[in-house]
Amino acid sequence: MGFLRSRVTYANAMSSIALFIALSGGAYALTVPRNSVGQNELRRGAVTTAKVRDHSLKKRDFRRGQLPLLGGARATDMNPPPSFGTVVKSVSLKVRARGRAFVLGTVRDVFLTCGDLPCSAQWGVYVDNEPIASTGVSLMADTGASDGYGFYTLYGLSKPLSRGRHTVTMGLTSAGSPQSVGQLGSQVAALTLGG
Numbered sequence: 001m002g003f004l005r006s007r008v009t010y011a012n013a014m015s016s017i018a019l020f021i022a023l024s025g026g027a028y029a030l031t032v033p034r035n036s037v038g039q040n041e042l043r044r045g046a047v048t049t050a051k052v053r054d055h056s057l058k059k060r061d062f063r064r065g066q067l068p069l070l071g072g073a074r075a076t077d078m079n080p081p082p083s084f085g086t087v088v089k090s091v092s093l094k095v096r097a098r099g100r101a102f103v104l105g106t107v108r109d110v111f112l113t114c115g116d117l118p119c120s121a122q123w124g125v126y127v128d129n130e131p132i133a134s135t136g137v138s139l140m141a142d143t144g145a146s147d148g149y150g151f152y153t154l155y156g157l158s159k160p161l162s163r164g165r166h167t168v169t170m171g172l173t174s175a176g177s178p179q180s181v182g183q184l185g186s187q188v189a190a191l192t193l194g195g
Contacts, residue, residue: 080124080136084171088123089188093166101158101190103132105170108185111148112139112178119176125154125188126169132156139181157193 093101105125112121118141125135135154139147154170170188174181 078122078136078138079133080126080131080171081122081173082131083129084124084126084169084173086172086174088170088172088183089186090167090169091188091190093127093161093168093190093192095161095163095166095192098160098162100160100193101127101166101168102193103127103135103156103158103168103188103190105135105154105188106186107137107152107154107170107183109148109150110137110139110152110183111146111180112141112174113146113180114141114143114176115179116143117176118142119174119178119181121172121174121178121181123152123154123170123172123183125156126171127158127161127190128166129169130159132158141178158190161192 088107089105095101103125105123107123110121110123112119120138120140122136122138124137125132133156135156137149137152137154139149141147168188168190170186172181172183
């Protein structure tokens with residue numbers, strides 16, 4: 001009887017061990033030290049877009065030319081005058097490494113009224129007193145007449161800027177001695193691309 005009881009206990013123990021091995025699938029847990037997997041341990045194509053955490057990459061993680069330049073459309077493609085007469089708004093921009101700046105200006109409720117002569121006015125965005133291409137807008141009127149517009153958005157890319165501080169200005173230039181010229185609101189901003 002004792003012999004039979006020990007055989008059943010042995011069989012139960014073996015079946016429990018077999019069941020445990022079958023359920024565990026022969027898997028083993030490995031501990032990998034933190035920061036021990038690098039470029040040499042990864043297979044080509046192992047890191048995909050789905051495996052990269054959103055907003056975790058920086059510009060330096062991309063090759064030159066991989067990131068697209070900003071683009072868009074504007075209502076007019078007028079260049080501002082070579083120099084401006086009046087500062088409408090101005091902001092200082094700190095550039096940490098050589099690169100371009102994306103500049104953005106808005107003017108709201110621009111107006112122009114002429115006296116005894118026809119007159120005109122032009123708004124534009126400048127970096128260090130240099131006009132930014134395609135950021136100009138113009139009003140024109142005949143003698144004793146007026147011109148105006150509700151809202152303009154002016155934007156463009158600067159030439160490459162050196163490291164340091166730069167001044168971004170929205171300027172106003174008028175011709176023909178207008179009786180009144182200006183805007184009821186304006187903003188100017190800039191951000192660096194590549195530094």
